[in-house]
Amino acid sequence: MTTALDLPEEIGDLSRTAGALPAITRIVGVGTAVTGPRISQPELLDVLGVEDPRVRSVFLNSAIERRNLTLPPVDEDGNRRPEPQGDLLDKHTALAVEMGARALEACLKDTGATLSDLRHLCCVTSTGFLTPGLSALIIRELGIDRHCGRVDIVGMGCNAGLNALDVVAGWSAAHPGELAVVLCAEACSAAYALDGTMRTAVVNSLFGDGAAALALRADGADAGTVDVPRGPRVLKFDRVLITEAIGAMRYDWDRDLDRFSFFLDPEIPYVVGAHAELVVDRLLAGTGLRRADIGHWLVHSGGKKVIDAVVINLGLTRYDVRHTSGVLRDHGNVSSASFLFSYERLAAEDVARPGEYGVLMTMGPGSTIETALVQW
Template sequence: MTAPGVAPRLAGVGTAVPDTTYTQRELLDLLDVTDPRVRSVFLNSAIERRGLTLPERAPDGSQAVESQGDLLRKHTRQGIELGRRAVENCLKDTDADLADVRYLCCVTSTGFLTPGFSALLIKELGIDVSCSRLDVVGMGCNAGLNALNAVDGWARAHPGELALLVCVEVCSAAYVLDGTMRSAVVNSLFGDGAAAVAVTTAEAREGGEARPPEPALLRFSSRIIPEAVDAMRYDWDDAQGKFSFWLDPQIPYVVGAHAPGALERLLRGTGLLPSDIAHWVVHSGGKKVVDSVRVNLGLSRHDVRHTTGVLRDHGNLSSGSFLFSYQRLAAEGTARPGDVGVLMTMGPGSTIEMALARW
């Protein structure tokens, strides 16, 4: 549970995806995939289109092979571009300027950089050099809420000042094209994208009915599943000479089974029941994991409409997925003052992260 005091609120949100997007069928053709099992994984993913940064064809027309160095350079180059656009869109939504940013927390799991994206974006955007910063690297899809917890703490300790959380995931920089089913599952699922959210304890802006209410962050909870510590991994593949992501086929069911316990922990002592939750912002982890979470928590398809919509339009965007869903909820304008919502992410560890918010 977060410390008492004035609750920080989500004051604005912005996202960015690559200009190059592909349908699943276009990707199968582009990647020369003929294996019917792999094609089935792509076409039954509940994903229609994703933004990806793929290499040009080799001179002989074959699919170019990217080295680990190529992938890291892509992660850096595209990450800075997507992160910049997400920050600019977020500040526009917040009615704030770059000069207002006093804390920058950047999250990524699709590459390793030193210095990290926080330093690179401060230089790229011209943010004041006295801006405090934090990089959260390698935690995976759940990391957006881990980082939001840290940003919440900073905002509480610096009343009235503006903090930004930026999730930058160039998932195409973590792809291995080796024809295996292990890689096919990953390659069928993830998309490139960045998302930024502004957090502050400053008074909400005057916006009348045209301005939707901004949710305050009340508390956070974590639930790690140690027996599933190896179920989601990003580690070195000796055969390919690259880092490679791996997903255990059972992970959707493991996460779903532990979701009720995570929710019980979040609501403990609040007097709230699961039926009191009006809005759900759930990580777009994949069709099976979303369905498993929905069934185990007793949610309707309407409850996860933005989660499945983001999955359909962008794929799994790793740590930033939940902010894409939150952006759709905010734009929808259905949240009313007093409504309670839950933000939920899942990822390696295996871990379920939750946050409780009130509009």
């Protein structure tokens, strides 16, 4: 079934634009959850016993005030020592299922739906590896119908929430009236390396634990069976893979630590900034829209320098990225879930008006920038 999008004539028919969806898929609900103690940056430095002034500066100048983290337990000497990889994988499983289940339930409540209404679940995580995937564990945990469709997206990193949204929006368009959910659950505490190096200091200063879920439904004959809010329509996606920077963000095996470890190249903000215009202009190409026509920007809370680079290169204001910066301040970088935390704040503000447009943007390993165009 193919349905032309109901847009003003001057905008054009996005159903004929590359990357547009064949039917009108709407965002109809959102929910988030965090777990573990809430800890400030100065408190974390004290807990970890960090005295190196260079490392302390990275933490204290991150624009992050507090995060939720589940730290290693205190040993008999009162110290917190690095956890072996097996313990970290167990931590990831426990935290991702616990947070993910609560975020999903919050999302369904916001949607006005129940677990029995769910027909498709796509789970995203990059902070641990599971087989069977997180989707299977969530279905068992919550008693969701075992015939529910499911997909797991693993290892794509901070950009993966929009990769999942692209996939699930397509599923929704092919199944009008049926409810689907994207669930991003990132237990970043399960990916920490406590070795005192500057490499890990950058990572440890930035990430927090969090999960977020987004409900989607395409308009169709059965769409009125559940009382759902009329959220923004998902119109189009575009992306860029910056292959020359493919190793600039990675999570790979550290033979010295005998475990996985994150690496973030200091040049990442500049790489992202330099390509932000390219991908946004591609996203808007053929729509008749300019950047100035976009009323709402939901950008991944990748870090202070990343946000600054996007603001400068796209000509945005601090107001445009208020939720991006606010999520970074209150939760740190919660990886693939970050932009959904921002969307929840925008929805709670209730400032978006019918006909207004928004751009969603995430960045991650590859290096990758993903974007989506939505309309209220």
